Amino acid sequence: MTRAYNFAAGPSTLPQEVLEEAQRDLLDFSGTGMSVTEISHRNKAFEAVVNEGEALLRELLNIPEDYAVIFVQGGASTQFAAVPLNLMHNGKADYVVTGNFAKKAFQEGKIYGDAACVASSEDKTYTYIPDVKAIPFRDGTDYVHICSNNTIFGTRYVEFPETKAPLVADMSSEILSREIDVSKFGVIYAGAQKNLAPAGVTIVIAKRSLIQDPLAICPTMLKWKVQDENKSLYNTPPCFPIYIATLVLRRLKALGGVKAINEINEYKAGLLYDFIDNSSFYTNKVEKKYRSIMNVPFVTPNADLDAKFVKEAGANGLVSLKGHRLVGGMRASIYNAMPVEGVKALIEFMKKFEKENA
Ligand SMILES: *Cc1c(COP(=O)(O)O)cnc(C)c1O
Numbered sequence: 001m002t003r004a005y006n007f008a009a010g011p012s013t014l015p016q017e018v019l020e021e022a023q024r025d026l027l028d029f030s031g032t033g034m035s036v037t038e039i040s041h042r043n044k045a046f047e048a049v050v051n052e053g054e055a056l057l058r059e060l061l062n063i064p065e066d067y068a069v070i071f072v073q074g075g076a077s078t079q080f081a082a083v084p085l086n087l088m089h090n091g092k093a094d095y096v097v098t099g100n101f102a103k104k105a106f107q108e109g110k111i112y113g114d115a116a117c118v119a120s121s122e123d124k125t126y127t128y129i130p131d132v133k134a135i136p137f138r139d140g141t142d143y144v145h146i147c148s149n150n151t152i153f154g155t156r157y158v159e160f161p162e163t164k165a166p167l168v169a170d171m172s173s174e175i176l177s178r179e180i181d182v183s184k185f186g187v188i189y190a191g192a193q194k195n196l197a198p199a200g201v202t203i204v205i206a207k208r209s210l211i212q213d214p215l216a217i218c219p220t221m222l223k224w225k226v227q228d229e230n231k232s233l234y235n236t237p238p239c240f241p242i243y244i245a246t247l248v249l250r251r252l253k254a255l256g257g258v259k260a261i262n263e264i265n266e267y268k269a270g271l272l273y274d275f276i277d278n279s280s281f282y283t284n285k286v287e288k289k290y291r292s293i294m295n296v297p298f299v300t301p302n303a304d305l306d307a308k309f310v311k312e313a314g315a316n317g318l319v320s321l322k323g324h325r326l327v328g329g330m331r332a333s334i335y336n337a338m339p340v341e342g343v344k345a346l347i348e349f350m351k352k353f354e355k356e357n358a
Contacts, residue, residue, distance in 0.1 A: 005342035008320035009151055009295060009333040010173065010194040013342075018247045029243075036243045041236050049239075049246050050232055056249035060257050063182045063205055068228035070204045071242050076101070076172045076191035078222070079202060080108035083145060083168055083187065084115070085218035086211050086225075092141045094118045094165070099126045099150030100326060101170060109145065112215070118144075125327075126153040128287040132161035141165040143186060149174035151194070152324040154297040154331065155290040160184060166210055174294050175203065176252060177336055178262045186210050187224075195294070195335045197245035200238035252336070261336050268334050268343045269293035275347045281354040299329035300357070306330060309353055318346055 006013040029036040030045040039046055054069045063069060072078075083105070084093065091113035095106035097120040109115030118137055119130040137144060144163040149156040151173035160167065166186025175190035182188065187206040193199035204224055211224040220226055226234055232242075255261060273291060276282045276298055284291070284298045300306050306329050310322045323329040334343055 002317065004317045004319045005338070005345055006319050007332045007334070007338070007342075007346070009324070009331060010191070011199045012194055012333055012335050013337045014198070014244065015248060015251055015337045018244060018251060021247055022244060037240050039239075041233055041239055046239060046243075047233070049243050050237070053242055053246035053249060054232070056246065056253060057203065057205070060176060060249060060252060061180070061182055061205070066208050067182065068204070068206045068208050068211065068224060070206075070224060070227040071232040071237055071245075072202050072204055072224075072227055073200065073221075073238055074202065075193075075199070076170055076189060076202055077104065079170070079189040079204065080105040081111070082204075082218075082222040082224065083143065083189075084109050084112035084215075085222050086206075086214045087166070087168070087187070088113045088142045088215060089213065090140060090142050092116075092138070094137050094141050094144045094163075096120070096130065096135060096144070096146045096161070097122060098129055098147055098155060099153045100324075101151065101172070102145075102147035105145055105147065105170060121155075125285075126150060126155065127285050127290075129155055129157050129290045132157070132159055135161055137161070137163055137165070139164070143168045146170070148180075149177075149292050149294055151292075151295050151333075152297075152326055152331075154284070154286050154292045154295045156292040156294070158289060166207070173333075173335075174292070176249075176258055176261070177265050177294055179258050192241060192245055194333075195337075196248055197241045199241070201241035201245060203245075248337075264340065265293045265334070265336065268338065268340055269296065271340075271343055271347060272296050272332065272334065275350065279350075279354060281358050282350060294335055295331055295333050297323055297327055297329060297331045299323075300353075303328060305357055308357070312353065313346075313349055316349055318342075318349055321346075 097117045119135040143166045145168045147170040168187040172191040173194040189204045192201045214223045321330045323331040
């Protein structure tokens with residue numbers, strides 16, 4: 001068997017050991033004689049999985065006790081609506097628009113009230129993060145929404161804004177990749193298919209005192225309070241993604257937790273950025289300070305060479321390197337599960353490609 005090095009932005013690569021474990025246990029999960037995809041979500045063996053997943057998230061992210069930690073469905077995009085529907089009591093919220101998903105969240109917010117874009121980096125095609133100390137946040141808002149890592153454009157916040165209103169962050173493409181102080185946020189949410197699990201489950205971490213009074217029009221399924229009170233089992237949850245998430249979290253803990261993986265992630269990203277910066281053939285257009293350690297976009301001198309690069313890399317087992325259609329070029333997503341060897345193999349290929357095409 002040859003596994004490809006998969007640089008997809010999402011759904012994305014998962015740790016091989018986790019896939020092997022899931023494969024071993026597929027026909028008989030936890031002595032039930034059934035697979036985890038066949039048993040009731042009320043089965044004790046499955047409840048144990050949900051509880052362990054939640055406990056591991058709490059431990060690995062050092063989540064304070066007065067925060068709910070829930071597994072929900074509908075992807076991060078559904079949370080773009082859930083955020084105003086749970087929090088917009090005064091009908092007013094600020095958004096910082098640093099990329100495509102941040103913009104989508106902003107547009108969704110506008111459906112429910114006075115959502116304002118208080119800062120944006122669209123003027124330079126989202127290649128930087130606005131200075132968080134200079135953002136003119138408004139008074140009397142219900143929350144401030146940011147996207148902490150911008151998957152398509154390859155930027156991330158290096159410091160987070162100090163806000164009077166609760167800070168809400170979409171961390172889909174970087175959850176568990178670096179240490180964060182959860183207590184600085186009102187709500188954190190993340191679609192799991194980037195850094196944690198297969199598509200189908202989204203994590204919401206929310207300060208309980210903020211979520212007790214969702215708007216009257218909020219659908220029951222989007223009420224974080226209801227999901228919290230039902231321990232993520234209000235209805236049938238996405239059992240298999242939650243199970244895989246739990247295996248991934250176990251492995252992350254064994255590895256030394258978020259601090260340890262953060263060091264590895266910095267190392268991997270450093271190798272790739274250093275190589276790009278020392279090359280006159282490849283370019284990364286992001287302001288250095290704000291470079292993401294998860295998503296690394298880059299280009300060759302022209303679009304024809306970009307296309308050739310993607311094709312030849314694929315033939316060499318380095319797959320899904322095509323950049324997002326909004327940016328073009330290439331994008332290497334190097335999430336937690338991408339091994340150092342994968343990044344080194346990519347750099348070796350980049351060297352070879354440059355020699356042949358420069
Ligand atoms: C992928 C992504 C989304 C969209 O997630 P879905 O689960 O497809 O809805 C939203 N925000 C960020 C930052 C993402 O990377």
